Amino acid sequence: MTSENDAPTKVDPAHGNASDAESDEHAVAPPATAHEIARRQLLGKMSIGLGVACGAAISVPGVGFVVAPIFRDEPTEWRAVGKIDAFKIGETVNVVFVDASPLPWAGVTAKTAAWLRRIDQTNFVAFSVNCAHLGCPVRWMEQARLFMCPCHGGVYYEDGRVAAGPPPHPLTRYPVRIEAGQVEIRTDPIPIG
Ligand code: FES
Numbered sequence: 002m003t004s005e006n007d008a009p010t011k012v013d014p015a016h017g018n019a020s021d022a023e024s025d026e027h028a029v030a031p032p033a034t035a036h037e038i039a040r041r042q043l044l045g046k047m048s049i050g051l052g053v054a055c056g057a058a059i060s061v062p063g064v065g066f067v068v069a070p071i072f073r074d075e076p077t078e079w080r081a082v083g084k085i086d087a088f089k090i091g092e093t094v095n096v097v098f099v100d101a102s103p104l105p106w107a108g109v110t111a112k113t114a115a116w117l118r119r120i121d122q123t124n125f126v127a128f129s130v131n132c133a134h135l136g137c138p139v140r141w142m143e144q145a146r147l148f149m150c151p152c153h154g155g156v157y158y159e160d161g162r163v164a165a166g167p168p169p170h171p172l173t174r175y176p177v178r179i180e181a182g183q184v185e186i187r188t189d190p191i192p193i194g
Pocket of ligand 1: 151
């Protein structure tokens with residue numbers, strides 16, 4: 002007859018006997034050696050470095066996209082828009098010219114326009130056709146002597162100042178000069194909004 006105490010003890014095949022398995026559970030890891038500590042520190046530094054490199058690789062193109070236009074020199078060109086005698090004093094007319102840096106495939110979109118007014122024998126003033134609000138083309142109303150924007154009701158006085166509506170600033174003016182009997186407009190970039 003066998004008693005409870007006589008039941009065979011289970012032996013952990015990996016560790017030899019039951020008391021060994023029990024002691025393994027409570028075993029304390031041996032202290033790390035100096036070599037191991039140095040290795041862990043090196044791995045830690047490498048993972049931080051890798052994280053910084055990945056962050057830079059992701060963010061640098063985005064930052065460049067935002068900041069580049071601030072440092073890029075916008076091209077400007079003088080464009081002839083007609084002989085001086087083709088313009089009557091006091092008249093405001095629409096003139097079309099090629100943008101400063103047209104893309105090779107731009108086609109007709111390479112062209113831009115301005116409202117040109119001859120003030121006297123030698124002086125002209127040119128306004129951008131693009132509304133200062135969101136860039137819609139403005140129309141010159143000869144009778145009212147106002148520039149009107151059809152998009153959101155922006156109105157400008159004949160000198161380009163805002164008369165009504167949402168435009169945040171006056172119409173942009175282009176520099177104008179006369180060269181060899183030709184009226185020329187400088188194709189400056191137009192601030193919108
Ligand atoms: Fe001209 Fe909005 S684009 S008023």
